[in-house]
Amino acid sequence: MTKVYTFNDFGGPERQELIDAEIVDPGPGELAIEVRAAGVNPVDWKIRQGLLGKHGPLPMPMGREASGVVTAVGQGVTGFAVGDEVLGLVAPGHGAFAERTVLAADQTVAKPQEISFDDAATLPVAGATAYDLTHQVELKEGQTMVVVGAGGGIGRMAAQIGKVHKFDVVGVASAGKRELVESLGVKFVESGDGVAERLRQLLPDGADLVVDLAGGEALRAAAPIAKEPALVITAADVDTAREVGARVVERTSEGLAKITGVVQYGVVDPTVTARYPLAEAGAAIAEVEGGHAAGKVVVIP
Numbered sequence: 607m608t609k610v611y612t613f614n615d616f617g618g619p620e621r622q623e624l625i626d627a628e629i630v631d632p633g634p635g636e637l638a639i640e641v642r643a644a645g646v647n648p649v650d651w652k653i654r655q656g657l658l659g660k661h662g663p664l665p666m667p668m669g670r671e672a673s674g675v676v677t678a679v680g681q682g683v684t685g686f687a688v689g690d691e692v693l694g695l696v697a698p699g700h701g702a703f704a705e706r707t708v709l710a711a712d713q714t715v716a717k718p719q720e721i722s723f724d725d726a727a728t729l730p731v732a733g734a735t736a737y738d739l740t741h742q743v744e745l746k747e748g749q750t751m752v753v754v755g756a757g758g759g760i761g762r763m764a765a766q767i768g769k770v771h772k773f774d775v776v777g778v779a780s781a782g783k784r785e786l787v788e789s790l791g792v793k794f795v796e797s798g799d800g801v802a803e804r805l806r807q808l809l810p811d812g813a814d815l816v817v818d819l820a821g822g823e824a825l826r827a828a829a830p831i832a833k834e835p836a837l838v839i840t841a842a843d844v845d846t847a848r849e850v851g852a853r854v855v856e857r858t859s860e861g862l863a864k865i866t867g868v869v870q871y872g873v874v875d876p877t878v879t880a881r882y883p884l885a886e887a888g889a890a891i892a893e894v895e896g897g898h899a900a901g902k903v904v905v906i907p
């Protein structure tokens with residue numbers, strides 16, 4: 607048996623529970639792992655709330671990204687062996703907040719020695735999204751990138767990628783995250799009322815790229831600073847993107863391997879700020895569900 611954190615119906619956090627489940631063999635194209643760490647993402651509570659549709663068998667395991675050690679290799683999988691240290695996205699029907707889980711082999715990569723299991727667990731969803739967001743529009747050295755939500759899981763990595771490319775990076779975040787943002791060498795702009803004016807004051811000629819991780823009013827306020835609407839890319843809010851003429855992030859198959867390489871060389875730090883044991887996965891999810899997480903939250907079985 608293995609412990610798995612699940613929700614037993616679509617709805618609020620009261621639907622979440624830690625259960626004992628059978629250990630299953632990996633199917634074709636899958637890898638079974640003993641989990642070492644799992645990243646928490648907004649999508650975890652969005653799925654539980656039914657915001658992405660109310661389908662799939664219940665109880666539904668929670669958590670999308672994990673690192674761990676391979677315990678079994680499914681049919682047709684090449685390039686992985688039992689004992690390998692890996693990081694990847696969970697296979698359909700499986701969850702990362704568990705002692706053991708199953709990954710999709712085509713969305714899994716070897717974990718470099720230089721990356722801790724905790725950091726590795728933040729790359730399949732958050733890290734790869736940060737990579738894709740910052741590579742959808744090609745900027746040159748010295749061009750300006752605004753990151754809305756720069757203190758969060760994806761935003762902090764996106765801002766660091768911008769610095770690696772020598773972009774002039776401006777991070778929008780709440781006042782409490784000033785230090786977290788400025789420690790990256792990023793210019794800080796406080797979010798909330800008046801943010802559009804503060805951005806305009808700092809960037810009178812506008813921005814070459816706006817990367818948005820907050821959506822809604824924050825996206826509406828920041829979008830006009832871009833030199834044109836197509837230079838605004840959001841991961842957070844499809845409807846507001848349509849309203850302001852922004853683009854939605856296009857996920858790629860190479861983002862995971864690329865961000866893993868970048869983190870391996872030590873130039874981007876996923877910045878794990880909170881670790882919760884599996885029995886307290888609910889508190890970890892609540893921290894992210896609050897909408898103001900700093901860096902990445904991970905669950906450790």
Ligand SMILES: NC(=O)c1ccc[n+]([C@@H]2O[C@H](COP(=O)([O-])OP(=O)(O)OC[C@H]3O[C@@H](n4cnc5c(N)ncnc54)[C@H](OP(=O)(O)O)[C@@H]3O)[C@@H](O)[C@H]2O)c1
Pocket residue numbers: 647648649731732735754755756757758759760761778779780783797798819820823824841842843855857894897898899900901
């Ligand atoms: N499409 C995809 O493939 C994909 C993949 C992964 C994630 N996502 C989405 O991307 C979004 C961000 O994910 P994440 O993991 O980075 O979430 P996160 O770690 O919760 O970070 C979100 C950040 O936004 C900031 N924020 C909230 N309201 C803001 C405002 N008005 N102005 C500026 N910043 C504000 C929050 O902190 P402060 O307000 O305290 O500064 C927080 O740091 C989520 O909606 C998630 O579902 C999409």
